[in-house]
Amino acid sequence: MEGGDSFLSCAVTLEWMTQGSITRKVNYKTASLRLIRNEFREMFMEITSEKHAAIRFALKSVNVFKKFMVEGKASIKFQEAGCTLFISNAPPTNLVGFLRTIFVKMTGDKDQGSNTTPAKQTMRSKLLSNKAQAFEEISPVTVADIHNAKKKIPKSTLTTPSPPAKKRKNEDSVKGPAPKKLYSPSPLTNTCSLNPEQQRVLDACLGGKNIFFTGSAGTGKSFLLKRIVTALPPDVTVATASTGVAACHVGGTTLHAFAGIGDGSGTLEHLCERAMKLPLVAQKWRKCKHLIIDEISMVDGSFFEKLEAVARHVRKNDKPFGGIQLILCGDFLQLPPVVDKGKNGKRFCFQSPCWDKCIQLCFELKQVHRQKDSEFISILNSIRIGRVTKEISDRLVGTSRQKIESDGILATRLCSHTNDSKMINDSKLSDLDGEEKIFTSQDSDNATKLLDMQTIAPSKLLLKVGAQVMLLKNVNVNAGLVNGARGVVVRFEEGFPVVRFKNKKEYTARTERWYVKNSNGSLLCRRQVPLNLAWAFSIHKSQGLTLDCVEMSLSKIFEAGQAYVALSRAQSLDTLRVLDFDSRHVWADPNVLEFYQRFRRRLQQMEVIPLGRPLSDKTNKKLKLREILEKQMKQR
Structure with a gap:
């Protein structure tokens, strides 16, 4: 976590309640939330907005409701103050980090919320301390803070409900706040850091x-x-x-x-x-x-x-x-x-x-993540700009003899036309013996047509044992069950298909959800098993996928860049088979090539000092020396 996780910019509504009735309500369209400590190391949340005085709440006995974090919404109930803070329009990633910081700091703070010291004695010691009131931003969360919080998770609830209440406790509203949920990884704070x-x-x-x-x-x-x-x-x-x-x-x-x-x-x-x-x-x-x-x-x-x-x-x-x-x-x-x-x-x-x-x-x-093979990356970079050398041509022609099938998993054929891929899939499925299973999606009301256009999951999926399929979602990245992974249906259990993938792992494909927004901004949902037939796929629909077993015919290519898109779907040269490579099927639009030449010149121009001259090594050294001197002056 970063120090920035102690600050949050958002919209805020504050509601004070007495005996179930709202006695006061304040709305801030734009507000800043800050986690701070006072002179006694007690933690507070400070809420500031333009033209309004700062409001501070002690972070004791709080309830956090975080079901809608992905939409930038949450609420925090300060029980001692009788006030509920409603957060909205917060950047979701920042909101998750902010709530996690509260959890880690509150859980790891030995004194905060402790009942070992009577309240009167605490107040007396404060009055006798003669310390001037002072607030400072809390320190960033450290690895030690996280380890400390993990040890205390079972003890971190601030109030102890009766046993029946514990069982019925709503997982979206937990005390202290939500230790296990907030501590566990979130898709919004992906563990893959940015380069x-x-x-x-x-x-x-x-x-x-x-x-x-x-x-x-x-x-x-x-x-x-x-x-x-x-x-x-x-x-x-x-x-x-x-x-x-x-x-x-x-x-x-x-x-x-x-x-x-x-x-x-x-x-x-x-x-x-x-x-x-x-x-x-x-x-x-x-x-x-x-x-x-x-x-x-x-x-x-x-x-x-x-x-x-x-x-x-x-x-x-x-x-x-x-x-x-x-x-x-x-x-x-x-x-x-x-x-x-x-x-x-x-x-x-x-x-x-x-x-x-x-x-x-x-x-x-510039850093390629899909392919790890430097030779293949170099080939793709050349194909991208329409350049095919004899060495590249010979290497791709040679893939036509590769055996890339294994354990009953056949290569997916990429087609330049959607109708061709549909015809191949329908034909191959009908050739299989055995009972056909039909999986119909559950869609938001009257939204099937829109969901067909905006999701890769089909509204109707026909499967048999032996059907070649592709996974349509990241189910378990560590196990290799990712979007584009190839497999074959080996049986059906409890009405769901069991798929064996190329890495020999088996997975029971249960219903997953896809969400899209309509023109009004409302969320629409499709529930379907995350599979599609994969004997063939169109090049257009493959955009964004990584395929671990793919073959292609490029003879019907009709657009600039189409061959590059098809070839770049492959994970490596070892998992690729090009049936009929011909350099005439590879070209780039001249207008686009000219644009990228101008684009790269513009990138170079951005790497200049205000006078317009590129930074020389000598200038770089001077600037670095100036930065060091300025830091030293500040420290003095």
Whole structure:
């Protein structure tokens, strides 16, 4: 944990109650919560807001309700003060860290909440101490604090309920606060830390800059984007993506659903009028302060340009995108936007004049996480820019003879067309003997069509023993049961399929949940077993997946970047089979290559001192020396 976990910026409501009735209520749209200690080392929570005096509560006898932490909401009941603090619009990651800090500090504090000293004696010793009142921020949580808290978890409840009450205790409301729940790892505070290049992107986002970050396949763009989403206030942050599946990955909605202007066809005047006439659409635009767009590379330039103009019109603000902070992510060297044939206009976002006006900072992620083989990474980097040497061609042609199947698990065929993959799956399933099991999803009311578009989980799944399947969720990362893992159905138990994976582990696939947001911002849910047929998959639907047993035919490639996307799904050269590699199937769009040349020049220009000259080694040494001298002066 970091020292920053003792501070939280959020919206706050305070309610004081007497005999079940609210006697006083205070609302702060923007407030700061700070964990502090007084001169006697007692811990307090301080609540401050502009134009209001600070309010402090002793952290004793508190109840924490944290069921909605992922939405940036929680409540803390201060029993001694008879007041409940309602937290909302807090960045979820920060909220989890803040509550964990409270737990660790309260649990590890020997004196806090202790009943060994009578209250009068404690008060008397305070009065006789003659200490001046002083408050300071609590120290960051250390490893020793965590170990100390772990030892005391069984003893950490501040009141002891009767045995029956213990059994019935609501797990969402626990004393002290919620030791085991708050201590256990949370998806919001993922144990995988950000690397330095990812951290720079996050820092720029939190600094309010309009940014675009890119990177080759497998550099952790989606992982970073999820961290960014949870680090921003949820009430004013809109996470979107150009495709439904990508939107589901970031827990958001499609860009088209949020924008409220359909596919962008029609005049700009018509689109602005349309957005203004829809109250919910206009309200969303006005409320939004941070707009996140994943797979920006698949948004066509004309739509992006109209979107920017609509934002300015609806928000009545002449700044780019009406003053909204833009956080854009994507790789223009992967799949391009789908544009109607014969349609004139700017195909890529970067071809729009408003692109340079909107983007303040650019970043490129370079560290590849999906593949560990340096030879394969080098091949993919060349394929990405459309360059195929004889050595690369020979190496990929050689994979056609590889045997990558094992233990009855066949390679997934990646197809350039969706219809081809569906036909292969249906045919292979019908060839299997045995009883067919049908798994129908449980969907939110009247939302099946939308959930089909935005989730990778099918509404109807047909399975038999022997069916080739793919896992659609990270179930157990340590056991290798991750999104994209390949397996085969070996039997059915209690109505659920049991799958043996390539790593020989067996898993009973029980119902999982997928959440998406509709155009109104409401959460929709699909419950389904996390599997899909995997004899074949389309290249478009494979985007974002890592496959551990994959083959492909590239003869029907029809788009720039399509071959690169297909090849980069493979985990390694040893798990890949290319049936008909031909260098003519590999190319990159010249406009995109030119954009990335300008993009990298811009990155170099960002690495300059104010005078505009690159930092020389001599200048670097001078700056470091100056920093050291300044630190020494402060210490004196």
